[in-house]
Amino acid sequence: MSLIIDHIDKSFDAVQALSRIDFEVQDGELFGLIGPDGAGKSTLFRIMASLLVPDAGRCIMHGYDVVDDYREVRKIIGYMPGRFSLYMDLSVEENLAFYARVFGTSVEENYDLISDVYEQIAPFKRRLAGKLSGGMKQKLALSCALIHRPRVLILDEPTTGVDAVSRREFWDMLKKIQGQGITIVVSTPYMDEAEMCDRVALIQKGRVLEISDPSIPRDGDDTQLFSLRSNRGVYAYLERVRSMEGCKHAWLFGDQLHVTPKSKDNAEKMKSVMDSWDDPSLQWKPILPSIEDRFMGLMEQESEEHSTNGERI
């Protein structure tokens, strides 16, 4: 077992940032933590990286407790904070060499591990880190986090603020790193990145709602999911669909709407209303829910419960 998170609680003043977080990550697994901003992802990651002490619970990294054996933990983890934290006034190669030497190794020794990532920024190796673009900064940060050949890589929102192409590349690189036997724990606010992980924990308001494997298709949902497409673009229809009587919820998913009707009968009714909209390119068809749909549903449910609880009090 690479990582055991055991009933972790953490609060800042009156705010409960994390409550009873509980999960385990296998050796060599690519484990994702998905949740909106402010869900507590960074807090949890800082605890894993031994930068923050939890109020209760334990976090065990390859047998070392992150609080008691933090020195051992720091040797075996590679941590990439959410905010770019390398030296802006040192060049690309100076940053890399600095972190290598601090860990008692050298760039040459572990070059095989970072070569895929580093080669993409190598042409700019004499450039100051502060002058790199967002995507290149991420690649440099990843190289620096990897240079001492950690056993566990902890990446806090590595793709936030990076363009779609670079994001895609970044995940491909993570897959390769995983192939080298390194366990990766990564967080992201983007639902669509969930599919790239072996397992994903959905976190909201400091609590893990569900842990699931995105590759196992889900069925057995009593309510069905439909997709709505149109050549005219579906964005214009979003509010109209949402305001329909039989609609439970509707979200924009790329170029389509994912609509969950309240029941099967409602689906029929909605279909007939849409026929009257006079858009021949409108396509309405049932689909299998992806993990994103599932999470969106869970999050909606969760916040509804919270708000009704709030009203009762």
Add this chain to the structure above:
Amino acid sequence: MRILLTLLVKEFKQIFRNRLMLPIIFVIPVVQMILLTYAASLEMKGISMAVVDQDYSQASRLLVSRFEGSPFFEISLTTSDYQKAVRELTRDRVDVILHMPHEFEKRLYSEKETDLQLVVNAINATEAGLVNAYCTRILFDYNTQVRAEWFGLEGSGRQTTLEMIPRYWYNPLLDYKIYMFSGILVIIVTMIGMLLTALNLVREKEMGTTEQINVTPIRKYQFLMAKLIPFMIIALFELAFGLMIGRLLFGLPIEGSLGLLFLFTCIYLLVVLGIGLFLSTISNTQQQLMFLAFFFMITFILMSGVFTPAESMPLWAQKINLVNPVAYFMKVIRMILLKGSGFRDISREFFSLCFYAMVILTLAIANYRKTT
């Protein structure tokens, strides 16, 4: 050792990559040393004087010529109208009025004593004191001359008078510049040391780079030492550079041992940089730090006796100076440079600062957290 060396290489690279650093190290101190040494003058030249002569006698003219002959005074107005002179004083155009009333000479002859009035602008009390002292000195000389010439007291009939001829030890020509310069050197070394160190550490916090450093095997003391050593070297260099300038421009004497001075400065810098580090552990932004550091620096410097001797401060102030490192250094640098004091003369200050350094560095290290 490997980690410390790596950190030091990194610090030096960053320091010299900062475009402002070289001017800060070379230009600013030179400007301060030259500007402040001349500007913060305790010596007065060209004191502007208004002479109100209502006597127009030989005696009054002789006195005026005495003032004219002094390098310290410049007679900007000669009048018989006292009110006019007062107006000039209130407009701040003259610093002092010398008023010789009617019958100045006559009374001097007949009654062997006479009155004259000095009106000194005392907006600046220190200045007024100096003006008064210079005037008294000239009047004393005048007095002696008048007695000798007019009342024939030369030769055998000489009246016994006590004349004091002071001998000024350690600064025989009372060259205030030497005194000021050593003080300003202390200020520069202190500022460079405390501010640069503290700012550097807070900057890392602000930029978030400590977040990445903290997950490495770098230990707290290694990280803090790597912040301390470069600025200590820079501050020591600054001292050497300053001494050189002082020697060349102001003929600064170096009576004592330079080795001792540098040894003492090392201990002093440990304290000052320690304070800087401590302040940076309790501040989160460079702005917070600047306010804190300036508060301490200005208090320390003004209380240290850079302009006025610390020994003449009230007792409570002297007690406060026990925790003022600048006061120790201010005293010791003058003792070593001007007086040639040896280790035994400064041992009390030396060991006090050693103890101080230990306390403050322990505090700084304990207070710097890698984990929250």
